[in-house]
Amino acid sequence: MRNPIADRVEELKPSGIRKFFDIVSEMKDAISLGVGEPDFDTPWHIRDEGIYSLEKGRTFYTSNAGLKELRTEISKYIDRRGIAKYDPLKEVLVTVGGSEAIDLALRAMLNQDDEVIIPEPSYVSYVPCTIMAGGKPVVIDLKAKNEFRLTAEELEAAITPKSKVLILPFPNNPTGAIMERSDLEAIAKVIEKHDLFVVSDEIYSELSYKEEHVSIASLPGMRERTILINGFSKAFAMTGWRLGYCCGPEIIITQMTKLHQFCIMCAPTTSQYAAVEALKHGDADVAEMKEAYNQRRRFLMNEFKKMSLPCFEPYGAFYVFPDISEFGMTSDEFATELLKEEKVAVVPGTAFGASGEGFVRISYAYSIENLKIALDRINTFIQKRRNGKTS
Amino acid sequence: MNYTRLLNDETERVKFMDKKELRMKILKNIEHEARVNIGELAVRLGVEETDIANEMSEMENEGIICGFLTLIDWDKTDSQTVTALIEVRCTPQRGQGFDTVAERIYKYPEVNSVYLISGGFDLLVTLEGKTLQEIATFVTDKLSAQESILSCATHFILRRYKDHGTILTRKYTDERQLITP
Numbered sequence: 001m002r003n004p005i006a007d008r009v010e011e012l013k014p015s016g017i018r019k020f021f022d023i024v025s026e027m028k029d030a031i032s033l034g035v036g037e038p039d040f041d042t043p044w045h046i047r048d049e050g051i052y053s054l055e056k057g058r059t060f061y062t063s064n065a066g067l068k069e070l071r072t073e074i075s076k077y078i079d080r081r082g083i084a085k086y087d088p089l090k091e092v093l094v095t096v097g098g099s100e101a102i103d104l105a106l107r108a109m110l111n112q113d114d115e116v117i118i119p120e121p122s123y124v125s126y127v128p129c130t131i132m133a134g135g136k137p138v139v140i141d142l143k144a145k146n147e148f149r150l151t152a153e154e155l156e157a158a159i160t161p162k163s164k165v166l167i168l169p170f171p172n173n174p175t176g177a178i179m180e181r182s183d184l185e186a187i188a189k190v191i192e193k194h195d196l197f198v199v200s201d202e203i204y205s206e207l208s209y210k211e212e213h214v215s216i217a218s219l220p221g222m223r224e225r226t227i228l229i230n231g232f233s234k235a236f237a238m239t240g241w242r243l244g245y246c247c248g249p250e251i252i253i254t255q256m257t258k259l260h261q262f263c264i265m266c267a268p269t270t271s272q273y274a275a276v277e278a279l280k281h282g283d284a285d286v287a288e289m290k291e292a293y294n295q296r297r298r299f300l301m302n303e304f305k306k307m308s309l310p311c312f313e314p315y316g317a318f319y320v321f322p323d324i325s326e327f328g329m330t331s332d333e334f335a336t337e338l339l340k341e342e343k344v345a346v347v348p349g350t351a352f353g354a355s356g357e358g359f360v361r362i363s364y365a366y367s368i369e370n371l372k373i374a375l376d377r378i379n380t381f382i383q384k385r386r387n388g389k390t391s
Numbered sequence: 392m393n394y395t396r397l398l399n400d401e402t403e404r405v406k407f408m409d410k411k412e413l414r415m416k417i418l419k420n421i422e423h424e425a426r427v428n429i430g431e432l433a434v435r436l437g438v439e440e441t442d443i444a445n446e447m448s449e450m451e452n453e454g455i456i457c458g459f460l461t462l463i464d465w466d467k468t469d470s471q472t473v474t475a476l477i478e479v480r481c482t483p484q485r486g487q488g489f490d491t492v493a494e495r496i497y498k499y500p501e502v503n504s505v506y507l508i509s510g511g512f513d514l515l516v517t518l519e520g521k522t523l524q525e526i527a528t529f530v531t532d533k534l535s536a537q538e539s540i541l542s543c544a545t546h547f548i549l550r551r552y553k554d555h556g557t558i559l560t561r562k563y564t565d566e567r568q569l570i571t572p
Contacts, residue, residue, distance in 0.1 A: 017570060017571075017572045020570055021568070024569045024570050025569060025570075030569065032569040032570065034569060034570035035567050035569070035570065035571050036571040037567060037571055039567070125572075291416075295420075295435035295436065296435070298435050298436075299431065299434055299435050345569060345570060347570060368435075
């Protein structure tokens with residue numbers, strides 16, 4: 001029999017997270033700090049709206065680009081956040097999570113062998129989506145000394161005549177890094193100079209703890225070359241509803257909508273009705289969850305300080321990315337040993353790119369009580385290593 | 392006066408918090424977590440421990456913080472207490488409104504709470520007793536017997552689903568996948 005699998009699919013490396021997941025799920029009574037989704041339930045009024053839409057029998061398809069009412073609310077929300085004005089009928093597309101939007105954007109924009117600049121450590125799908133779209137991933141290894149921000153010099157150095165798209169994943173998973181206005185202004189110049197397009201994955205935009213998040217689309221000249229990706233998963237604790245969206249210039253959104261129409265048809269209707277409620281009346285919920293995350297973030301940073309575990313202070317998302325290189329282990333070894341010895345699951349930094357080596361991702365989408373127990377165990381683990389009493 | 396603390400050396404430009412905001416944050420936290428350690432709370436809010444201690448004692452003096460209670464689901468213990476909600480209709484007193492009537496009621500230690508209510512009746516009284524009989528006696532002897540009280544309607548609580556913002560019938564379990572990207 002012939003090989004049923006396409007070469008380029010077979011050649012795709014499986015996600016580093018998958019491997020670790022298999023080890024963790026074998027382990028009973030492990031405490032996990034490895035989750036990339038909120039610990040809050042979706043606020044009840046949003047869930048209730050979803051249930052109501054089912055009761056009303058709204059079980060049909062919506063238009064391909066999404067409910068008009070939802071697109072209007074998205075457009076208003078983006079405007080309210082001071083980012084930009086988007087025409088809800090032509091410049092907004094509702095997708096199945098932010099993930100679909102990433103895939104669509106790359107497939108809509110890439111010709112064979114066009115290069116996509118991907119700063120890492122970052123979310124696991126950018127490289128495979130680029131490859132599947134026929135593009136070539138060009139990775140920039142972000143530096144801890146820059147707090148894992150992307151600098152203009154780094155970007156400039158990665159550009160070739162084939163460069164077409166820059167992925168901008170901030171606030172960042174897994175590092176928690178953000179890009180402030182001045183950081184964005186610096187790279188915007190490079191983007192304009194080399195006529196690049198930006199896929200800005202801002203799924204964690206509401207979870208920014210320093211100043212309000214700044215979108216690159218809000219900078220002069222950037223709106224026309226940016227696909228802004230966001231969604232409901234992180235801000236409204238709606239991961240399981242699978243709902244995201246993107247905004248951008250009509251010329252790109254139209255083509256993305258065409259792809260979306262052929263492969264997805266439309267995003268889940270129930271989720272779309274719930275999302276309308278989220279955007280209309282969910283601001284207070286977002287603020288409350290953000291405050292809780294911020295308290296945990298400060299708590300964690302303080303605990304790391306007590307343990308003398310080096311970690312730059314992250315101002316976004318719900319992750320911290322401590323430096324574990326002093327222990328003479330790879331990230332993978334550290335995470336594996338920690339899991340075996342102390343039954344705490346963290347994710348090796350290398351799951352998010354080679355430049356994550358020497359770091360682990362710790363999520364604070366957990367209650368303070370949970371974090372306390374886990375940190376105690378991590379402390380035991382590292383003190384043992386420091387005292388040279390490794391087993 | 393502003394409160395702030397630089398968390399990680401000089402790196403955090405914490406937004407300055409004014410007294411009002413700090414108080415709100417303290418209250419929101421201790422409302423559901425009365426036992427929180429002040430040092431820990433200071434870290435979580437990004438302020439100095441002394442600021443929290445000062446604000447808390449000020450708020451106690453001002454009567455904003457009235458006590459630190461424990462939320463108990465008595466139904467899960469051997470205790471057989473019953474709780475009643477009593478709707479009281481009464482005649483307001485000249486110059487004092489309902490204050491005098493309310494005072495006469497709230498002074499009984501078995502009375503848990505007394506609220507002045509808009510709508511079909513005037514005062515809502517919650518009351519705890521060992522038995523149904525005890526409550527019945529209280530209503531007839533102590534409440535209805537008062538001159539200014541016109542009528543009482545007593546409702547017994549059969550089951551507590553949620554109290555003080557806490558769902559009592561369900562415990563949170565984390566059903567998320569252990570590792571997700």
